[in-house]
Amino acid sequence: MRGFRRPPWWALLLTVAGALLFMRLGVWQLHRADFKEALLRRYAASSFAPVQDFSRVAMSPPADGFPRVQVHGRYLADRVYLLDNPQHDERGGVEVFVPLFLHDSSRLLLVDLGFLPGDGSGKAPQLPALSTDDVTLQGLYVPPPSTGFEMGGDALTAQKSWPKKAIFLDPAQVARDLGYVLYPRVLALDADPAAIYVRVHTLDFSSMPPARHRAYAFQWFSFAIAAVVILLVLNRKRARRTSSTSTIDDSDEQR
Incomplete structure (x- = not known):
C-alpha cells in the first residue's frame, strides 16, 4: 500500500x-x-391480555413475560412499605406496597398499590385506609423493583413503626421483616380511575434504558x-x- x-x-x-x-x-x-x-x-x-390462573404462574413465571392474573385474599393492612425513590413528578411521593394473604397459601404476595403523590413538603403522603375484608385484585405479575445498592444494611429492621420507608425495596429484607416467605414476583394492580393511586407501571430500566445501550x-x-x-x-x-x-x-x- x-x-x-x-x-x-x-x-x-x-x-x-x-x-x-x-x-x-x-x-x-x-x-x-x-x-x-x-x-x-x-x-x-x-x-390488555386475558387473565391467567395465578396458581400456574405463581412460582415459575415466564422469564420474559408478564402474566395478567386475578387473586383473592386479605391485606396485611398494618404492614405497609413505602418506596421512596420513584420520580413520577416534581412534588415527590412514594410507591406503596402491601402484603396480601392468599387463600390456601402460606406465602405472602406483595401488592404494588401504585404511586401516591406528595405535596412537595418532603413528608410521606397520608395513606388511605386499606380494607381488612377479603378483596379480589387484578393486575400484572411482574418482577420486584430493582434493589440497587443501599448502604447501611437492612433499613427495614431498624424501623419500629409503620409504615416503613426505604430507598430500595429488597424482597429478601421484606420477607425477613415480615417473617413470611414471599412469592417471587409482585402484583402491580391494574389502573383504576377511582383510585387515589397513580398506576402507570413500567419496567425499571432507568439505570440502563435502551437508548443508553x-x-x-x-x-x-x-x-x-x-x-x-x-x-x-x-x-x-x-x-x-x-x-x-x-x-x-x-x-x-x-x-
Whole structure:
C-alpha cells in the first residue's frame, strides 16, 4: 500500500483483536437495546391480555413475560412499605406496597398499590385506609423493583413503626421483616380511575434504558475505528527530506 509501511505482526494482531472485540461489544449492546425494547412492548401489551390462573404462574413465571392474573385474599393492612425513590413528578411521593394473604397459601404476595403523590413538603403522603375484608385484585405479575445498592444494611429492621420507608425495596429484607416467605414476583394492580393511586407501571430500566445501550454501542464502534486509524497513522511513511542534501551537493559542484 503506497504511503504506508507494513506494520509489525504483533501490532497488526493486537489491532485486529482489539477492533473485533470492540465490534463484538457494540453488537452486544445493540442486542441488549433490542431485547429491552421488546420487553417494554410485551409489558405494555400485557395490560390488555386475558387473565391467567395465578396458581400456574405463581412460582415459575415466564422469564420474559408478564402474566395478567386475578387473586383473592386479605391485606396485611398494618404492614405497609413505602418506596421512596420513584420520580413520577416534581412534588415527590412514594410507591406503596402491601402484603396480601392468599387463600390456601402460606406465602405472602406483595401488592404494588401504585404511586401516591406528595405535596412537595418532603413528608410521606397520608395513606388511605386499606380494607381488612377479603378483596379480589387484578393486575400484572411482574418482577420486584430493582434493589440497587443501599448502604447501611437492612433499613427495614431498624424501623419500629409503620409504615416503613426505604430507598430500595429488597424482597429478601421484606420477607425477613415480615417473617413470611414471599412469592417471587409482585402484583402491580391494574389502573383504576377511582383510585387515589397513580398506576402507570413500567419496567425499571432507568439505570440502563435502551437508548443508553445504543450510546454505548456507538462508543464501542468508535473505539474499533480508532484502533484501525491509530495503526495506519503510526505506520504511515514519512516523506524523505532530500532538498537540503541536494542543495549541499549542488554547491560543492559549483566549487
